[in-house]
Amino acid sequence: METEKICAIPAGMRDWLPEEAYLKRDITNELLNKIALWGYAEIMTPVLEYYQVLTKVEEESGPDHLYKLIDRDGSILALRPEMTTPIARIAGGKLQGKPPWRLMYGAQVFRYENIQAGRQREFNQVGVELIGQKGPEADCEVLALAIAALKSIGLENFTVSLGHMGVLKGLLESLSWEDKDLAKVRSLVLEKDFVGLRHFFEKAGLESKRQEQLLELLTQPIAVSDITQLMSGLPACLRTALAELQEILALLDNYGYSSYIQLDLSTLRSQTYYTGMVFEIYTAGIGYPIGGGGRYDKLLRRFGRDYPATGFALGIERLLMSLPKKEKPAKPVLLTADGLGASKARMVEEAGLLRINGQTVVLEFRAMNKAQAQELARDKNAELIWFSEVKKCGE
Numbered sequence: 330m331e332t333e334k335i336c337a338i339p340a341g342m343r344d345w346l347p348e349e350a351y352l353k354r355d356i357t358n359e360l361l362n363k364i365a366l367w368g369y370a371e372i373m374t375p376v377l378e379y380y381q382v383l384t385k386v387e388e389e390s391g392p393d394h395l396y397k398l399i400d401r402d403g404s405i406l407a408l409r410p411e412m413t414t415p416i417a418r419i420a421g422g423k424l425q426g427k428p429p430w431r432l433m434y435g436a437q438v439f440r441y442e443n444i445q446a447g448r449q450r451e452f453n454q455v456g457v458e459l460i461g462q463k464g465p466e467a468d469c470e471v472l473a474l475a476i477a478a479l480k481s482i483g484l485e486n487f488t489v490s491l492g493h494m495g496v497l498k499g500l501l502e503s504l505s506w507e508d509k510d511l512a513k514v515r516s517l518v519l520e521k522d523f524v525g526l527r528h529f530f531e532k533a534g535l536e537s538k539r540q541e542q543l544l545e546l547l548t549q550p551i552a553v554s555d556i557t558q559l560m561s562g563l564p565a566c567l568r569t570a571l572a573e574l575q576e577i578l579a580l581l582d583n584y585g586y587s588s589y590i591q592l593d594l595s596t597l598r599s600q601t602y603y604t605g606m607v608f609e610i611y612t613a614g615i616g617y618p619i620g621g622g623g624r625y626d627k628l629l630r631r632f633g634r635d636y637p638a639t640g641f642a643l644g645i646e647r648l649l650m651s652l653p654k655k656e657k658p659a660k661p662v663l664l665t666a667d668g669l670g671a672s673k674a675r676m677v678e679e680a681g682l683l684r685i686n687g688q689t690v691v692l693e694f695r696a697m698n699k700a701q702a703q704e705l706a707r708d709k710n711a712e713l714i715w716f717s718e719v720k721k722c723g724e
Contacts, residue, residue, distance in 0.1 A: 341442070341450025351658060353453065356482055357435045357645055360455040363481040367474050369433040369457050374415035376437065380405035382418055385631050394440045396450075408439035411600065413625065413640060416458050421632025428461020428636055435645075448617060449646065456622070456642030460629070463637035465576035468606045468624055472577065473584040475610065475620060475641045484652055487612040487619070489589050491577075492596025494603050494623070495570030500543055503564060506533070519597045523548055551592040553578050570605075577606060602628040606639070612651045619647040661689035663706045666716035667698060676716050 338344065345353060361371065380397060396408040409415055412434050424430055435455045442448060457474060459467050472489065479487060497518060501511045510533065517526040523544060530540045551559065556575045560568045574592065581587055598607050598621060607623030622641025629636045664680050673694060680690045691711060693702075699715055706713040 339450075341444050343449060343451070348657070352649060352655060353645060355655075356648060356652070357453065357455055359482050360478050360643065361433060361435055363478050364433045364455070364457055364474060367431070367470075367477075369431040372416060372419065372432045372434055373436070374409065374412065374419065374434075376408055376439075377406045378409050378415055378418075380407045383407050383410065383414055385414075394442060396439050396441060409436075410440045411438050412436055412454060412456060412642065413458060413600070413602075413628070416460075417628050417638070418632050420458075420460050420629055420636065420638075421634050424460075429467075430458075430460045432458045432460065453645040454642040455645060456620075456640060458638060458640035460638040461636045462639075463626065465573060465580055467637075467639050468573075468577050469580040469584075471622060471639050471641050472581060472590075472606075472608065473586055475608075475622070475643070476584075476586045476589050478643065479610070479620075479648075482648070482652065483655075484612065484648070487589065487610055487651075488591050489608050489610050490591050490593045490596045490618075491574065491606070491608045492592075492594050493570040493574055493606050494597070495566055495573070495605065496546075496594045497597065499564050499566035499570065500546070502566070504535070515597070518547065518595050519599060521595065523595075547595040551594065553587070553590075553592065556592075573606060598623060600625075608641070610643075615647055615651055617647065619644055619651055659689070661691055661709070661711045662714050663691050663693060663702070663709060663711040664714045664716060665693040665695070665697065665702050665705075667696065679714075679716065 365371075377398075380395070383395060394410055398406050400406050416432060416434070420430065433456065435453070437451060437453050439451050441450055444450065455478075457471060459471055472491075476489065497515065501514060504511070504514075506514075513529060514526065517523075517529060526547075527540060527544060530543070535543075553575070556571050560571050563571070578587065578590065578592075581590065596607055596609055597603075598609070602625045603623045604626045605624030607621070609618035609621035611618055620641060620643035622639070624637070624639040626637040629638060662683060664676060664683070666676065676692060676694070680692045683690045691709065693705070697705070702713055702715060
């Protein structure tokens with residue numbers, strides 16, 4: 330029992346064995362290398378933040394998903410649950426020069442969530458933040474970059490579900506309900522629980538015609554060509570939101586990525602700081618989005634700078650579940666000899682030459698015969714180089 334406790338890890342966490350860890354690091358590096366070609370610079374933040382920094386932007390959704398701990402000076406700390414808020418904190422006081430700032434990251438984040446396939450409590454993200462630039466051009470850039478990054482790692486079968494926070498905002502304002510009712514509607518839409526939403530509307534006494542109008546807007550498939558016709562008769566804030574989406578999609582045509590987009594006006598994000606365009610990325614066989622993002626123009630105000638911003642994050646673990654199996658890395662070389670007089674200096678030199686040429690080399694000085702070396706090479710899945718410069722004593 331004691332051994333089991335020593336070897337156990339907390340729920341929602343996992344160990345990554347060498348081959349898995351290699352694939353995880355490889356996909357992270359591929360994504361960051363692709364994103365860097367678009368002019369994004371890497372940024373890093375501490376895993377621990379002050380609790381009040383993170384709860385500063387969680388006023389509506391609550392901080393229940395945070396991992397909290399107490400520092401020795403009594404301060405309340407928390408593990409970062411996402412990267413946008415810590416980067417907004419940095420942008421509030423530490424970024425030099427003039428915007429726009431194009432920033433990227435590859436980082437671990439932690440959320441106390443229900444554990445399911447593809448949803449752990451510790452996970453890795455690669456993402457970008459484009460800070461200080463507004464308008465459809467910036468939104469289109471992050472959308473196009475997300476698509477280009479996924480294509481660069483070999484993912485083709487995916488869909489970007491595109492929406493706008495202004496749509497739900499306009500619908501909720503038109504209801505003139507209390508905040509708790511509006512929060513319930515938002516929660517039901519976020520969960521795509523349209524049956525529950527209909528029941529809520531009925532219970533709230535919303536007339537049938539109005540119910541059908543709202544549900545149709547949130548659930549009907551929308552073609553880009555339908556947007557103009559759809560706007561007629563809608564409140565001004567909804568027309569503005571749809572017009573923004575129309576501009577973004579027109580720009581996206583220039584990248585040739587329109588086929589990846591599906592307009593879905595029920596698309597939301599769990600974070601409450603989003604203000605404009607939002608999107609989530611789905612692929613076959615995964616019940617959760619593999620990435621998502623959007624515009625958040627008011628978040629930086631809370632950290633002292635009033636800059637617009639937009640960005641996205643991709644979940645590395647979910648991407649690994651989505652991608653076809655990659656070829657294993659080339660086998661390492663096991664370089665060894667019988668140990669009865671081999672020149673260790675020459676063996677080190679030979680290993681160095683192989684490494685210069687990009688070969689992974691394990692150098693083994695233990696005395697062994699060739700059969701033992703072959704067995705060790707099989708165990709380590711390595712190619713054996715039996716060092717030939719072996720001199721007997723007295724030669």
